[in-house]
Amino acid sequence: MAFIEIDEIDLTYRNSAGDEDDSGTLALQGASVTMERGDFISLVGPSGCGKSTLLKVVAGLIKANKGRVSVAGQIVDRPLKIVGMAFQNATLLPWRSTRENVLLPMEIVEPHRQQFRREKAKYEAMADDLLATVGLDGFGDRAPWQLSGGMQQRAQLCRALVHEPDLLLLDEPFGALDAFTREELWDVLQTLYMKRQCTVMLVTHDLREAVYLADKVYVMSARPGRIILERDIEMERPRTLEHMYRRETVELVQELRHHINIARSDDE
Amino acid sequence: MSSKTVERLSPWLVTLACIVVWEIGVRLFDVPAVVLPTASSSFYAVWEFRVALWHNAVPTLIATLLGFGIAVVFGIVLGVFIGISKPVYAALYPLLVAFNSIPKVAVVPILMVWFGIGLTTATITAFILCFFPIVVNVAVALATIEPELRDVLRALGAHERDIVIKVGIPRSLPYLFASLKIAITLAFVGAVIAETVAGGDGIGHLMLVASSNFNMALMIAGLIVIAAMAIGMYAIFAVLDNRFTGWATRGDIQYATAGG
Numbered sequence: 001m002a003f004i005e006i007d008e009i010d011l012t013y014r015n016s017a018g019d020e021d022d023s024g025t026l027a028l029q030g031a032s033v034t035m036e037r038g039d040f041i042s043l044v045g046p047s048g049c050g051k052s053t054l055l056k057v058v059a060g061l062i063k064a065n066k067g068r069v070s071v072a073g074q075i076v077d078r079p080l081k082i083v084g085m086a087f088q089n090a091t092l093l094p095w096r097s098t099r100e101n102v103l104l105p106m107e108i109v110e111p112h113r114q115q116f117r118r119e120k121a122k123y124e125a126m127a128d129d130l131l132a133t134v135g136l137d138g139f140g141d142r143a144p145w146q147l148s149g150g151m152q153q154r155a156q157l158c159r160a161l162v163h164e165p166d167l168l169l170l171d172e173p174f175g176a177l178d179a180f181t182r183e184e185l186w187d188v189l190q191t192l193y194m195k196r197q198c199t200v201m202l203v204t205h206d207l208r209e210a211v212y213l214a215d216k217v218y219v220m221s222a223r224p225g226r227i228i229l230e231r232d233i234e235m236e237r238p239r240t241l242e243h244m245y246r247r248e249t250v251e252l253v254q255e256l257r258h259h260i261n262i263a264r265s266d267d268e
Numbered sequence: 269m270s271s272k273t274v275e276r277l278s279p280w281l282v283t284l285a286c287i288v289v290w291e292i293g294v295r296l297f298d299v300p301a302v303v304l305p306t307a308s309s310s311f312y313a314v315w316e317f318r319v320a321l322w323h324n325a326v327p328t329l330i331a332t333l334l335g336f337g338i339a340v341v342f343g344i345v346l347g348v349f350i351g352i353s354k355p356v357y358a359a360l361y362p363l364l365v366a367f368n369s370i371p372k373v374a375v376v377p378i379l380m381v382w383f384g385i386g387l388t389t390a391t392i393t394a395f396i397l398c399f400f401p402i403v404v405n406v407a408v409a410l411a412t413i414e415p416e417l418r419d420v421l422r423a424l425g426a427h428e429r430d431i432v433i434k435v436g437i438p439r440s441l442p443y444l445f446a447s448l449k450i451a452i453t454l455a456f457v458g459a460v461i462a463e464t465v466a467g468g469d470g471i472g473h474l475m476l477v478a479s480s481n482f483n484m485a486l487m488i489a490g491l492i493v494i495a496a497m498a499i500g501m502y503a504i505f506a507v508l509d510n511r512f513t514g515w516a517t518r519g520d521i522q523y524a525t526a527g528g
Contacts, residue, residue: 056419059419059422059423061419061422061423079422079425080423080425081424081425083423083424084423084424085419085423086420087416087419087420089414091414091416091417091420093435093438093439094515094516095438095439095513095515095516104421104434105424107434108421108424108425108430108434109424109425110425143515145515159420169423
């Protein structure tokens with residue numbers, strides 16, 4: 001059995017709670033994805049196609065109306081406890097230092113929760129190590145608002161990974177950054193991925209980002225979202241920006257763009 | 269004189285300027301003392317009636333602080349429930365708005381019948397006047413937790429209780445302190461209204477008596493005492509606010525290093 005099996009799920013958003021006649025907005029229809037442990041996939045598609053919704057369904061934050069989702073052999077019917085998530089907004093807590101922000105999951109996830117107070121020093125050292133791997137060495141004591149946008153995203157990645165989750169869900173984590181910072185962070189994420197070997201689902205608007213990072217890119221249709229194309233990316237790791245300017249990579253990105261353009265025009 | 273010093277002195281200078289304008293204006297236009305006494309005679313009245321003012325300021329302060337204290341506890345508890353639960357919000361919010369729009373002066377006679385004249389009525393009036401901003405601010409802070417942050421925590425298996433403790437409550441502190449600064453001044457208004465309408469002890473009652481004697485200087489002196497107490501309480505909460513929620517203004521660190 002695959003690590004993640006998303007099988008033909010439908011999902012309708014109700015516009016207002018409890019309204020019987022309300023047919024709602026159909027966000028996903030027959031979406032299916034299968035992933036093995038340690039896979040890195042990207043989800044791309046026109047905006048509003050339900051990419052983020054699909055992530056939330058996998059995390060168990062929203063329930064699908066139809067179809068089956070299982071992670072690690074378990075049917076997902078409540079929020080999973082093995083997930084790290086990161087979003088476009090860093091959502092770091094301004095009253096905590098960067099280090100305390102990174103350690104937030106440790107105060108919630110078992111078994112760390114029980115040990116946190118007793119072994120605070122050990123956890124703090126762990127957070128500092130993790131911050132150092134993303135290039136934030138010595139920034140642990142700073143308040144989040146003293147960090148730049150790119151640095152906040154680095155800290156957010158640390159927060160998503162500190163409890164060594166089996167599954168990392170990323171919803172456009174680099175969407176609000178400038179192009180240079182974004183490309184730097186692709187490399188940071190790749191390094192973390194190669195080190196931790198966790199399973200990653202990345203939602204993005206940036207096709208080059210999808211190709212740079214993932215082993216497989218899934219293209220989704222316009223709403224209601226389903227998978228219209230799966231494309232394996234066979235580039236050796238570690239990948240570098242130089243890979244992105246090779247002809248076959250450029251052609252691949254063009255091909256994906258073409259599919260998304262078709263999906264978008266179907267919508268109109 | 270640096271601009272920092274000017275900024276620090278400006279409230280004192282403006283206050284002083286107002287008092288000077290008052291003094292000169294009254295003398296210049298020869299306003300009778302029963303209409304408006306001079307600033308100097310009003311401040312002198314504070315000294316002159318210091319015993320009566322002191323005896324009446326204490327009950328006012330007690331009623332205000334009791335009413336305020338109850339409002340803080342009640343407001344936070346109710347605010348938390350309204351903030352974290354949509355059904356509770358839906359059920360109670362219209363009621364709260366309706367209640368808040370009732371002129372509180374009109375409630376005092378009812379309270380008088382129920383609780384008689386004195387501390388209880390003044391305390392309850394202070395309470396009902398000042399709990400609303402506390403409830404609303406706490407509820408808003410909890411209801412507006414970023415959905416992404418909620419998702420991050422829920423995906424870790426956090427319970428609603430974890431979310432409230434780790435995020436909701438710290439996040440609501442700046443809102444809470446903002447509301448406390450409003451609430452403490454409203455509590456004074458409530459206590460004085462009750463004393464004015466219902467009588468008993470207190471500055472409000474003292475002013476009512478002064479009014480019936482055409483002792484305008486004493487009335488102004490009463491106002492000065494109330495204002496001074498309110499500013500004092502406000503200042504205490506402003507200091508606490510700065511102490512606990514400096515992160516919200518983000519200026520704490522520069523402020524400290526600039527020696528402000």
